[in-house]
Amino acid sequence: MVNFQNDLYPFTGIHRQVNGFNIHLLDEGKGESVVLLHGNPTWSFYYRNLVLGLRADYRVIAPDHIGCGLSDKPSLDKYDYTLRQRVDDIDQLLSQLEIEGRITLVMHDWGGMIGMAYATRFPERIGKLILLNTAAFHLPESKNLPASLWLCRNTPLGDFIIRRTGLFPRVLAHWCVCKPMDPRVREGYLSPYKTAGNRTGIWRFVKDIPLLPEDPGYALVSEIQAKLPGFRNTPTLILWGEKDFVFDHHFLDEWERLLPNAEVHRFPNAGHYVLEDAGVEILDLIRSFLDRHPSHA
Numbered sequence: 158m159v160n161f162q163n164d165l166y167p168f169t170g171i172h173r174q175v176n177g178f179n180i181h182l183l184d185e186g187k188g189e190s191v192v193l194l195h196g197n198p199t200w201s202f203y204y205r206n207l208v209l210g211l212r213a214d215y216r217v218i219a220p221d222h223i224g225c226g227l228s229d230k231p232s233l234d235k236y237d238y239t240l241r242q243r244v245d246d247i248d249q250l251l252s253q254l255e256i257e258g259r260i261t262l263v264m265h266d267w268g269g270m271i272g273m274a275y276a277t278r279f280p281e282r283i284g285k286l287i288l289l290n291t292a293a294f295h296l297p298e299s300k301n302l303p304a305s306l307w308l309c310r311n312t313p314l315g316d317f318i319i320r321r322t323g324l325f326p327r328v329l330a331h332w333c334v335c336k337p338m339d340p341r342v343r344e345g346y347l348s349p350y351k352t353a354g355n356r357t358g359i360w361r362f363v364k365d366i367p368l369l370p371e372d373p374g375y376a377l378v379s380e381i382q383a384k385l386p387g388f389r390n391t392p393t394l395i396l397w398g399e400k401d402f403v404f405d406h407h408f409l410d411e412w413e414r415l416l417p418n419a420e421v422h423r424f425p426n427a428g429h430y431v432l433e434d435a436g437v438e439i440l441d442l443i444r445s446f447l448d449r450h451p452s453h454a
Contacts (some may be wrong), residue, residue, distance in 0.1 A: 165345050166205050170227060175249045178236065181227035182220035182250070186212030189284070189452050190256045193219040194247070196266020196291065197362035198319075198326040200226025201267065202345045203432060210440040215261075215447070221248055221369050222271070224358020228439040231357075238361030240374035244274040251275075259284030263443075266404070266429070267362055269293045274377060277384040284452035286393040287443060288412060288419075290404040290431050294382040295375075296368060300407035309363045320353050333429035335400055342433070384386045385415045392450040393419035396439050398427030420446065 172179045183201055185208055193204040201219040202206075208217045221228040222243055223236060224426075236242070261284055264272040269291025272427075276283045295304060309315035309325065319325040330343045350356050367374040393416050397409050413421065422442055427434035 165341060166202055168205075168208070170201075173253055175223070175246050175253075176242075178223050178229040178231060180220055180223060180229075180246065180250055182218060183208055184254065185217045186215055186252065187265065188215045189258060189261065189447070190216045190218060191261045191263060191347075191447070192251065193217065193263045193273075194268030194272045195219070195222070195225070196227075196268045198329060198350065198356075198359035199266070199346060199430075200349055202226065202348075203430070204263070205345075206432065206436050207263070207440060207443065209339075211444070214444075216256075218251075218254065218256075220247070220382055221349075222246070222267075222358065224361065224371070230355050233357060233361070235449075238257075239365055240270060240274065240367070241377055243271045244377075247271060247275050248278065256282075261285040261287060261447065261452065263287040263289070264291050264293075265289040265432075266291055266345050270374075270378065270381070273385065274381050276388065277381050280387060283388070283391060285447070285450055286388060286391055286416075287446070288381055288393065288395045288397075289439075290398050290429050292404060292408050292411075293378075293385060294411055294415070295378055297407040297411050299410075300367065300405070301368070303403055306363065306366070306403065310368075315360065315363060319363060320356045323347075323353075323356055325363075326350050326356075326359065329429075332402060333443050334433045335398075335426050335428050336434055338433060362397060377437070389416055389418055392446070394443065394446045395419050395421045396431060396435075396442060398429060398431035398434060399425045401425050401428060401429040401431075404429060419424060 168183050195203050204219045211217045258267050262272045273293035309367045367378045424435040
């Protein structure tokens with residue numbers, strides 16, 4: 158991958174072998190562990206400013222899912238691009254990192270489904286939850302899948318728009334923010350996805366959206382959703398961009414129903430990439446939340 162502006166992403170990064178593939182991750186700082194799980198079509202670049210803002214006081218771990226960012230991007234015949242596989246990847250990765258004490262999970266977009274699947278598998282390892290425009294449950298009954306995602310998921314247009322042309326990440330760099338994105342930041346998001354082969358992972362994320370009982374991830378999502386009330390007493394911070402065209406108030410309403418004790422902050426002028434629109438305020442809120450809820454071993 159071409160190296161882009163290091164001042165935006167001034168990290169060395171490391172690699173770990175997981176299920177036969179290299180996962181790239183940031184592992185910065187010492188102290189309580191904060192694990193940042195990105196969604197689609199982003200990568201650890203999305204969390205760059207949180208890493209910089211937290212690493213002086215915490216151990217901050219931000220992996221790139223397989224098929225994303227600077228991790229390996231295997232073909233479909235070599236890797237099972239499913240939710241269950243991604244949870245297994247995170248399980249193996251975090252086990253390798255010898256984390257002490259309970260972790261704080263920070264989750265955005267697909268990171269919420271992956272992270273909460275991990276949390277329901279190992280609830281004793283979880284100290285705190287931070288949710289950024291994400292879901293870990295089925296599509297709310299009051300919400301329809303946006304037409305753009307439906308077309309990409311269910312028709313041959315998906316392969317064309319996402320994998321072959323790369324329009325998907327380029328368009329989202331505009332749709333997912335309220336404030337115009339700096340061209341250098343946009344290039345940071347797009348840099349790992351320059352070729353069709355490098356876009357297989359982000360295409361499969363869309364194909365894997367579980368809507369029907371016969372879909373591969375549907376049963377696992379049902380299991381996760383059923384176990385979410387078990388986290389009602391886990392300190393939880395919800396930070397929500399209200400101009401998200403997918404994860405809108407229907408999803409936030411569901412989180413508040415499932416986790417009624419959560420601390421919620423809404424950002425009326427922020428979109429799906431809420432950290433781009435409200436990153437300074439969010440960093441302050443996260444630091445305050447972590448200070449008020451220290452984890453215990």
